[in-house]
Amino acid sequence: MTDMKKPFHLRSKVWIEDGSGGMVFGLGRYRVLDAVDRLGSLQAAARELKMSYRAVWCRVHVSEERLGKTLVVRDGKGSRLTAFARDLMKQFRRLQTIVETESDDVYRTLLADRIEPEEEQ
Numbered sequence: 001m002t003d004m005k006k007p008f009h010l011r012s013k014v015w016i017e018d019g020s021g022g023m024v025f026g027l028g029r030y031r032v033l034d035a036v037d038r039l040g041s042l043q044a045a046a047r048e049l050k051m052s053y054r055a056v057w058c059r060v061h062v063s064e065e066r067l068g069k070t071l072v073v074r075d076g077k078g079s080r081l082t083a084f085a086r087d088l089m090k091q092f093r094r095l096q097t098i099v100e101t102e103s104d105d106v107y108r109t110l111l112a113d114r115i116e117p118e119e120e121q
Helices: 027-039 042-049 053-067 083-115
Strands: 015-017 023-026 072-075 078-081
Touching (some): 027 078, 078 083
16 A cells, blocks of 8 residues: 555646647657767767667657757767757756646645545644
């Protein structure tokens, strides 16, 4: 049985889909871009994320196609993010924070007092 003294927490995930329901951008794509940004290559990002190079490349490529914008460009023997990719990541982080904060507030208002165990006196 779970420890009923601990409060419950609302969890949510945010991602962006196109009109057909295809993944455009979410936390997984964010992590890929973050790794490319830090490590300077798709291959290194794939290694760190324990993914194949093809899987990393495909995720970037599909997002680029659906967005109609370039996210990663070759830079010598490595890769770097475009200014658009950096801005997308920044705004996605902001969106995620807002959704989490607002969700927590709505949860406390609508459900917390109805479903969470009462504190022992």
